[in-house]
Amino acid sequence: MRSRVRSARRLTALAAVAAAAVTVPLVAVDQAGAAPAAHHSAARHSAASGTRSAQAAGVTLPPAHAGFDYQIGGAYTPPAGVQVVSRDHDDPPAAGLYNICYVNAFQVQPGAEGDWDADLLLHDANGNVVYDQSWGEALLDVSTAAKRTRIAAKVGTWIDQCAAKGYQAIEPDNYDSYSRSKKLLTSAEAEAYIGLLSAHAHGQGLAIAQKNTVELAGDRTAAGLDFAIAEECGTYNECDGYTGAFGNHVIVIEYTAKGLTKACTGWGGQLSIVRRDRDVVPAGSPGYVRKTC
Template identity: 60%
Template sequence: MSRHASPLVRRRAAAAGLAVGVVAALGAGFAFTSASAGVGPQHRAAGDRPQAGAHRSAPPRAGAPTPSARPSAEAGTSGTARGALGSSAGPSGAPSGTASARAGAAAAGAGHQVTLPAPGAGFDYQIGGPYTPPPGVAAVSRDRTAPAAAGMYNICYVNAFQAQPDATDWWQQNHPDLLLRDSGGDPVVDQDWHEALLDVSTADKRTRLAAIVGGWIDDCAAKGYQAVEPDNLDSYDRSGGRLSKSSNAAFAELLADRAHGAGLAIGQKNTTAMLDQRTAVGFDFAVAEECGRYGECGAFASAYGNRVFVIEYRAADFDKACDEWRGRLSVVLRDRDVRPAGTSGYVYRRC
């Protein structure tokens, strides 16, 4: 997610398009495939941007905070649909660490295949509400409560490190000790988005939180998504020193294991400060909000072999990103509230 002076938004689209092909197997039965074509936006901004890489954006999301019953997979996510996503295999061209031994071992037992997005795929960021993707789009990012889009490379948005504003009471009633608290015992809240931070400071709490968020990830897989983007990776920056970069990375690693075990790729959401942790965590691609505005697209592109979905919220930044990255990265312009098509204020353009 991202935190650049802007209102609110939180949802993402990832696209992928043409012939699929199995690439390389990691461990027994675990392979990465790649897709081609696609772009999409998402975000959530407010206040002055704190520091490079600490992006954070996304709109309030509907739905209960507890994992819902796993529905049957949506149409368009069968082997045929996945086959239409891409045609490279193995970690070739993928970021270092993508095909980590840990991820391979985790998925090997279940025989799952993780499909990577194709660099430069036509993309749409729909975390504010699902709608029919525009022509040319092959990848979309949608909130975990929304159905996957038929025939697309689908990225599932999950608020993994913070509680949605309408979910705070649920956490208070069911898992009060999993909310990060200040010295007075009150939840530590991200003031920009009115979201209580989840407490990932200890191994025990990370394990318990991973069981809850992991249920949401499993639900994404059951709905037919190909990937997941856990938001607020940079919550440690808003914790008043109660959380650390290493604690957040450790929790992200648990989520990566869960995603890979469910057959999903996992994307790093913003936070250039965490790029050095990508191999240890097991991230496969990136979703970078306003990297054009802040000159960070190159860092993400280098780390993830151009498998980067870029969302800009200002026309000038979008034009700048397109001039530099057209055809290599998936770049889109969205309105800051990431409104669904057909609603007032909706904005969507892609390079």
């Protein structure tokens, strides 16, 4: 299947993320293609104020503390009580719900290297393509402004497809690919690139999520990110890092019973939380799991 859960992505938060502004500006990009520096001392706003700001910018955030289902492994009829669904960009949105469109924005789907210009794949000093070994996915080379622009143009066509299908938001995966790049990429380059995607998504009237990568949550305003999708933040004690930056606009996916219990105990009254099986298979398939608080 084209999309798979990124449950193996794990980074320890560098520090508790300070509460940041919950506004949704279109990110500015300097002449070198870098996103502006984050201002962690920006005025604090409530989640409600963040929703108003998002609407003023022309995008609508997913409702906070809403029933959520994670369907990136294949679409199926959402269970009763679900208001928000995330699906792969190849699938249609669920009628009558808030729909988030998944795209693999920083890495290449297994076997799809030929779909990209060779110089847009990250190469090491020996000329070998750098892979995410856990998933067999080549990393995209976001190290220069010119390459970021070209990569964003291709991913932008997927964002356009999401908008045309009726999705309300984008989930760009593998924001943390720099951490698997053998130090060939930096977090600043990842932020500069995601700023391009944010601007494109906002131009289409779509909200855009920060996927994982809690250590960059404090930069969400500069990066133009509107809400967060956090895998196993309960398991890894990272949920407060996301809520410090995004308020209650955080969607949590856990993959174990213990993780779900921890997330629900700490955040069940505030956040959208679901447990899914690690392969995120459709309902009715062997191994399917879906539980909530």
